[in-house]
Amino acid sequence: MTLKDNLHAFFHPDAVAVIGASSTPGKVGHTVVTNMLSAGYTGKLLPVNPKGGVIEGLPVTTDINDLPRGLDLAVIAVPPKFVVEAVRELGKIGAKSAIVITAGFKEAGKEGYDLEEDLKEVCGEYGISLLGPNCLGMMNGAAGVNASFAAGQPGLGSIAFFSQSGALCVAILDWALGANIGFSKFVSLGNKAVLDEADMLEYLNRDEATKVILGYIENVEHGEAFLKEARRASLNKPVIMIKSGTTAAGAKAASSHTGAIAGSDQSYNAAFHQSGVIRVGDVATLFNLAQAFSSQPLPKGPNLAVVTNAGGPGILAADAADRSRLSMAELSPRTIEKLQEFLPSYAAFYNPVDIVADADAKRYRQTLDVIGEDPMVHSILVLLTPTASVDIEKAAEAVVRTARRWAKPVFACFMGKTKVAGARKMLMEAGVPCYAFPEPAVHSIETMYQYYLWKHRPEPEYAEVTRDMEAVRKVIDDHLRRRQAEVVEFEAQQVLRAYGLPTPRTRLARTSDEAVAAAEEIGYPVVLKIASPNISHKTDVGGVAVNLVNAREVMETFKEITARAQRMRRDAYIAGCLVQEMAPPGVREVIIGFKRDEQFGPMLMFGLGGVYVEIMKDISFKLAPLSKQDAFEIVREIKSYMLLKGLRGEKPVNFAALERIIVVMSRLAQDLPEVLEAEFNPILVNNERALVADVRMTLRV
């Protein structure tokens, strides 16, 4: 029995048992039965209660063992202490799925936590797909299923909604009833003991009744599964989610910049962004977008045309477009010519097209016919101010006609409330989203365009990374054996070389004489850096000296640096100094790091060295594995990108070399799960090459 089959049985059950069914109105075990009946369920509905009797005209089964073998779905509403046993009995008769409405599990302290662990175990043993515990239930109106204790049932629609918060389910159901919004599936996830958001995404992606998937979550249960299912679903239909609780998780104190900066909210942002999930901050936007996506085609380009019968609202719309990723379409000369044929001379023929206050519905229709045809226009927003001259319902008909005629998204903003109420209802029913003011309309079109871009990205390409894993494992295993968490620079560089990463020529010098010999071999000028496994921020102990031009300077500096470091860190083991080739001229310093997110695995970060990362927080993030395209993007997503591109005639840095280092670090992060955090800092990059000049790695020992 696979999960897929189970989920079909779950949403389309031929038989549903209600464990803990009751004949007392107001009790959950009674509401579930009546909800199923009022939803028009035509399968077998089987109330179960040891007391027996009849509930709502249905004979009561007294024992779970008397239920049919291979039961599709059981809804459980018995006190917490009886739940595990009930599920076990259901397992024994081969039940496929269950909903535990009962609360008092993980959310209710230690005892409940243990109960929930037992519940998981039993479900695992019998292969039961279980929703909850501590949830409102599930609805699939098309199958006549309302397996919940909610009050009221929304209509049918093409929007699926799942929520980790039962309270939000209650509120949204009530709101949807008032706003006349229908659902294809409605799921209260509860504690997510077994079924979680990834399972929902997997099923709803396949579900033909669902055009748009909405979700509210407070955390993701299984990062990897979530990323996989979210990406697959997003490629097929829009997935729009709220992730709350962003502050509680907070960033943990960590030893590297990467660690300190990459808080958990960034990893959620990266996870949503990379898997194509549209993240929104509030419920109103969630449903605005749901409506837009479920009724209109995606815009195939950024160019928005605005048609209006009033200047002010047109400006508001153009402003909103300018703040977004959309552009105001430049109308083709042919379009403008055609408009001139029938629009009055005082109309505005550029975009926004202002057909002015005396416009009637016919003028709307004529204008929209011409605008719709213009291939430079990718989306259309029709604004209407209720003037005396316009028949508002007729204008709405013209908008609907345009929406039906062209495969372009058409949105309306009929301003006001009472006078436009009839037209707005017409538009909504005809699938044209209609707003009271222009800004949210523009935001919806923008989001649809961004989704279009994401959906039509090229397939990700992953770079081949050849590496000497034997050499790498030796360094890592040595450290693990010695329980040494910090990989000392010189050994970390062996790892870099094993990955074929370019590093400055470096020698470890134990004495000042060795330092001079190394410098002579490398060639002046050189850099000296303190070498100690116990010192991670070298500059804090004055442990770095650059531009040493002769033997005398190298010798004196060696003594100075090692003595100072020992004085400042009495317990540190000082191995000596690294003698390193000096950076070539014209370089920029960049940082590439990763930390391992608990949920989503390695998250890479990129930024320019020094204050850009520390003060300006000008950093971009992506989850591993990074494709070539991801590496291209991560270096271009920072504001200080212009510094890499070159100012005033400077040559650009060697981006290909930089991007190569990024994909190699992504590979390294995946190869070595023992590495908790790593940072290449600085990477010196100029027009010719990119060198990893320093590296820090922290192991889980």
Place this chain on the structure above:
Amino acid sequence: MTLKDNLHAFFHPDAVAVIGASSTPGKVGHTVVTNMLSAGYTGKLLPVNPKGGVIEGLPVTTDINDLPRGLDLAVIAVPPKFVVEAVRELGKIGAKSAIVITAGFKEAGKEGYDLEEDLKEVCGEYGISLLGPNCLGMMNGAAGVNASFAAGQPGLGSIAFFSQSGALCVAILDWALGANIGFSKFVSLGNKAVLDEADMLEYLNRDEATKVILGYIENVEHGEAFLKEARRASLNKPVIMIKSGTTAAGAKAASSHTGAIAGSDQSYNAAFHQSGVIRVGDVATLFNLAQAFSSQPLPKGPNLAVVTNAGGPGILAADAADRSRLSMAELSPRTIEKLQEFLPSYAAFYNPVDIVADADAKRYRQTLDVIGEDPMVHSILVLLTPTASVDIEKAAEAVVRTARRWAKPVFACFMGKTKVAGARKMLMEAGVPCYAFPEPAVHSIETMYQYYLWKHRPEPEYAEVTRDMEAVRKVIDDHLRRRQAEVVEFEAQQVLRAYGLPTPRTRLARTSDEAVAAAEEIGYPVVLKIASPNISHKTDVGGVAVNLVNAREVMETFKEITARAQRMRRDAYIAGCLVQEMAPPGVREVIIGFKRDEQFGPMLMFGLGGVYVEIMKDISFKLAPLSKQDAFEIVREIKSYMLLKGLRGEKPVNFAALERIIVVMSRLAQDLPEVLEAEFNPILVNNERALVADVRMTLRV
């Protein structure tokens, strides 16, 4: 006759004439008469039309000359070509105010523009306060005035609204009728030939019926008057405005960084911010805030308490608070003790206070009584999910009771739609704003808190700046006489010294020998800079060399720099080089500049030198004159402020010295209207002092 008197007559007319009154329903001249009648106007209503007769039972005056002397208000709805003459005749009989509804003026091309100029002139001649032309009219329901051709009249309320867009007036009227929002005054500004937003602010500030002022504008007519009236009004009551058309204005190409970066939208932002006007981006937020401000007291601190009967919505609210300038209140131990007396053990006693799903209205009331009393709580948000256990109307009563009992803002978010409809209506009627979701509620409270902070700022203190105006005028006048727009550095430095600004010791050297002599006098190391009135970006021609340590270096560099500059700019006059004292160690480079905004006068900008301004756009703006507090703020509003405060044990820069330079530049900008733009770049600042190392000034010649 003062404007103040006129505006009283305008809004509270004892007699209103309708010029161009008509007996034909549907005509503007008819609608105005019927609108006045249906608004219940009890003064003298005087239709005027040469045809005479009776309109809606009122005898028609055939000649403006027959109207009573000193008429309070005339509404004009005659064709454009007759408007100026009508206003002149009104002037002759001493009419105080007029509304020109007629369109076809400035907005309709050259001819209309000239007509509007004539109109202004006549109004000036006779002292007529004129609204429009090209507007919808004005309403003051409390005085029974609806001097507009709008359809429908909204109820009474404490919100005043004025708008530059007539279309937006139409849309908002219709929307307000549906949403049951009332107005104290409602004004369509039209072309603003005479009365503009500043006049409205002046009047509405004094208007006792108005608690909140809302406005929509596309531009400000008179910057100085606007700033003055906006500040005065904001100190008294909240002023909330939309300024659209931010993109059309655009930033002009300009010669300095200040010029290029300080687009017109920044100056509007600075103007609104400094005058306390709350700028919003969309109409929905405008009215959300209007409702909040008009019904609830301001929060006296940032601490928000959230009471909820469900976890999810509580998290959404806490997240929103965390993203805002509010903090989640830390409840006092006494409060928590009291809560423990009656809340069940599984409730959450920290904030958000989760009184859990089985809460009834009594539990809400008890909890709110305790929370309201806690002095650490400055504002309260009550969330309710419509569970079966709660009597929603009773809970609403508890919320209202709390709002009445404590002088703290109380907001509600009763989630859902149908079930909470009754309670929501109760709350709104009792003056407790109620939202469907938590985020906009938190945003409203945040905005009220920011306004509270602005309102309670200390009175601005302006620094005394002594300066030698004679020396300054000499430099400026010399340049004006020579029609030389760029003030060459050496002479610009004379201006700085006249203002007592600290500058590095500098000598102008015409020859390499003079340069060496100057360097010997100043002391090595020195800086050489090309001196030419025609070269404003010295580094573009390699015209700056630093750290020259001896006579030989000075001599060679002088020759090199001057030769290169002449080669690169063949037409430039090269005066020689400036020899300058080298910057002290440990300095940061900052830029202070100003450009003269057409509307609002000098706008100062502050940022760290180099990439921080150019690439990161990390700049703060303020309009002159800057108070000491403004100078304090402008240096702390940039992200890179941390670099000035000092990293890792560095000493902070001398902020007092920096702030002094800023207020002096503000003074300079006001003293010298001929200076279009100026830039101190760089200012070198360390822990001890701040030096203006280079300066550029551009004159209007």
